Amino acid sequence: MKKGTRAHSHGWLVGIAGLVVGIALMVWFPKLEAVAGVLLLVALFHLVGIAIVFGSVYSFAPERFGRLMERFRRRAPDAAGFDFGWSWGAINGPWLAAVAFLTIAFGLQLEWPGLWPAWFLVALLGVNSFIGGLLLRSSKTEGLASLPLVDLLRSDEDLVLDAGCGGGRTTLELSKVLGGGSVVAFDRFDAYYIDGGGRTLLERNLRIAGLGARVQIQQGDLTTLPFADAHFDSAVSAHVIDHLKQHKKAALTEIRRVLKPGGRFLMVVWVPGWATFSLANVFCFLLTSKAGWRRITRDVGFTIRDEGTFNGMWFAVLERPEGDGA
Numbered sequence: 001m002k003k004g005t006r007a008h009s010h011g012w013l014v015g016i017a018g019l020v021v022g023i024a025l026m027v028w029f030p031k032l033e034a035v036a037g038v039l040l041l042v043a044l045f046h047l048v049g050i051a052i053v054f055g056s057v058y059s060f061a062p063e064r065f066g067r068l069m070e071r072f073r074r075r076a077p078d079a080a081g082f083d084f085g086w087s088w089g090a091i092n093g094p095w096l097a098a099v100a101f102l103t104i105a106f107g108l109q110l111e112w113p114g115l116w117p118a119w120f121l122v123a124l125l126g127v128n129s130f131i132g133g134l135l136l137r138s139s140k141t142e143g144l145a146s147l148p149l150v151d152l153l154r155s156d157e158d159l160v161l162d163a164g165c166g167g168g169r170t171t172l173e174l175s176k177v178l179g180g181g182s183v184v185a186f187d188r189f190d191a192y193y194i195d196g197g198g199r200t201l202l203e204r205n206l207r208i209a210g211l212g213a214r215v216q217i218q219q220g221d222l223t224t225l226p227f228a229d230a231h232f233d234s235a236v237s238a239h240v241i242d243h244l245k246q247h248k249k250a251a252l253t254e255i256r257r258v259l260k261p262g263g264r265f266l267m268v269v270w271v272p273g274w275a276t277f278s279l280a281n282v283f284c285f286l287l288t289s290k291a292g293w294r295r296i297t298r299d300v301g302f303t304i305r306d307e308g309t310f311n312g313m314w315f316a317v318l319e320r321p322e323g324d325g326a
């Protein structure tokens with residue numbers, strides 16, 4: 001370990017351990033208030049020291065600050081070598097929120113112990129965010145139910161559209177049931193939350209999976225698909241249509257247009273519920289409900305063949321009706 005890193009680690013360790021032990025002593029052993037006071041003082045001294053070092057070194061040497069931020073964004077591919085572009089910061093976001101909530105709850109409990117409903121509620125939010133972190137980590141790996149097992153494909157030779165493929169997690173899952181078919185992996189490749197928009201990652205992941213020859217990558221917008229009517233046998237789209245705000249109907253209409261009559265479309269979206277509450281807190285109530293999705297998909301002319309929940313998310317198997325020529 002480099003000398004500077006060792007100094008930081010020492011500062012963090014003494015600072016955080018001192019804070020935790022000092023606060024715990026104050027709460028549970030009030031007679032040891034003097035010891036707790038000294039510990040808290042030493043801890044704060046170290047944390048303020050780190051803040052000053054960070055503030056001064058990184059303002060005088062911005063390239064070091066850039067390197068630090070780079071470390072925060074760095075990702076580690078999963079065991080098979082697949083990398084879907086999720087940074088350390090993105091994956092651990094709910095856990096950082098959990099630490100913040102629990103710290104606030106602890107502070108409230110110390111300062112206003114009688115106000116227990118308030119700190120208890122904040123502590124519950126902390127636990128909720130911790131569970132959200134667990135869920136997020138499990139769903140960001142390739143093997144874990146990126147797609148539910150459903151009756152989607154028409155034959156072993158299907159041409160399938162992966163609408164909003166990102167780094168290719170859904171494309172790879174699809175390949176497991178594809179038989180001799182092929183996929184068009186379609187995306188705008190400009191998502192700020194996927195490293196480089198996802199195209200390079202997608203190419204790399206397909207190479208690792210040995211799928212390069214069976215997947216054609218195409219860039220474009222879902223609301224104006226560059227394909228002829230009835231071009232695809234089937235389609236999937238996971239965690240995409242729910243990102244489209246007022247363009248949901250336009251994208252769904254396009255997907256229905258490029259599907260052959262009788263072709264099926266597997267759509268996976270976030271809906272309000274416990275899983276999304278653990279990830280997005282009260283903001284999950286801004287999401288479109290299951291009833292809302294049923295209405296929108298029927299409005300654009302799909303028939304709902306199946307629906308269910310997996311990993312806390314909602315999926316629907318939608319069909320363009322046979323004889324639908326419009």
Ligand SMILES: C[S@@+](CC[C@H](N)C(=O)[O-])C[C@H]1O[C@@H](n2cnc3c(N)ncnc32)[C@H](O)[C@@H]1O
Binds near residue numbers: 186222
């Ligand atoms: C959350 S990612 C999901 C990626 C992948 N389906 C998965 O489950 O890992 C959403 C993807 O949708 C893409 N996307 C969002 N709006 C789009 C649009 N209007 N046209 C094409 N792609 C879009 C983004 O670029 C991003 O790659």
